[in-house]
Amino acid sequence: MYQFRRIIMAFCGVVLCGFCVGMLQKANLGVDPFTCFVTGIANLFKSTYSTFYLILTGVLLVLVFILKKHYIGVATVINLFFTGVAADTMHHLLDIILPHPNLAMRSGLMVVAIIFTCLAAALYFTADLGVSAYDAISLIAAYQYRLLPFKYCRMITDSLCVLVGFLFNVTLGVGTIITALFMGPLTQWFRTHLAEPLLTRGQHAMA
Template identity: 45%
Template sequence: MNSSTIKRIIMTFVGIFLTSISVSIFKASLFGTDPFSCFAIGIWNLSQIKFSISYMITNAVLLLGVFIFDKHYIGLGTLLNLFLAGYVVEKGMQLLDFYLPQRTLTVRILLLIVAIVLMCFASSLYFTANMGVSPYDACALIITKKTKFPFRACRIGTDLLVTTLGFFMGATVGIGTLVTAFGMGPLIEFFNRTCARPILYHKTSEISLLKRSAMH
């Protein structure tokens, strides 16, 4: 196993772990979570079982569809999302409820800002590592591939669908939901450029690649 593969594995693990923490912080802010977490929380509200179990079952159902329609999207990141993310989100929510039981508006706004920045940083690590996507992320990719509709349109469609379902199942929808659905791109790209790519690729290698691209 070469150093690049080891870096990608670490980036995938850290990215998914921090993404899960950010979901806990989003929920604690009471301003809404990302679209899929909104849906997962809605399922949890109805199921009345532990969040980690509910989250795993929800992802497992989606993963079955991914396996049937296009299993090449499945990788380490997919499995970590299935088995790790729900547990981390659940523990994060418990800790925040214990240490921050009363949250003023100022505290909630600070939590929202921290959650947005952390999720963008974590997503940058996870996407740059490119070791499989979550079952939910794979859905829009598969729809795009099968229908030839633009990815952005398919992703907005799936986000709107799961957010609506989550809302009707009792999940909180708010500014946090809107930001994660439509406003994270520029900040993720910032972290791609300043953190994730320099971590994965040595700067000297990146400069050489840019020079070769310019020559062609």
């Protein structure tokens, strides 16, 4: 039952994250830091986003495998196959429900998406069944090498991604800045106050 709970947490976290990506795309007020980074590198080499998403994610996966392959697992596979589908599905639904959202609606979508992205990340981080290659970098820095608390490691990696995007002509938005500065601390808050107690209660129930 405990293992099943972890799988459900990982699956829900990944799918929720995908839904939030679709909401951010619909809000059109700035992409998340990793998308910003990939787009910037693609601009540098005058290539496409999809090409460099595969290349950079592959490089990060190799790095994670070398440093701490523990972070590659079931959730990594779920992330690979379900995040894009969930994002496209949410974006399609929002196109039907809100074909022409005004600025207030777009701002609301952005805020909700950022909050639930942090909740989603907290769920699949805590499930500890693997994470995305990008997420693993700040986790390794925080928990394996103990460079800084996780929230600060995430703020640093997100900010570096945004800087690279800015240097290579990626249009930034308020959503980009907010995610770069606040996703780390908010994700940590959700881990401490919701995800970890949820998993612990499941473990105690087994006992």
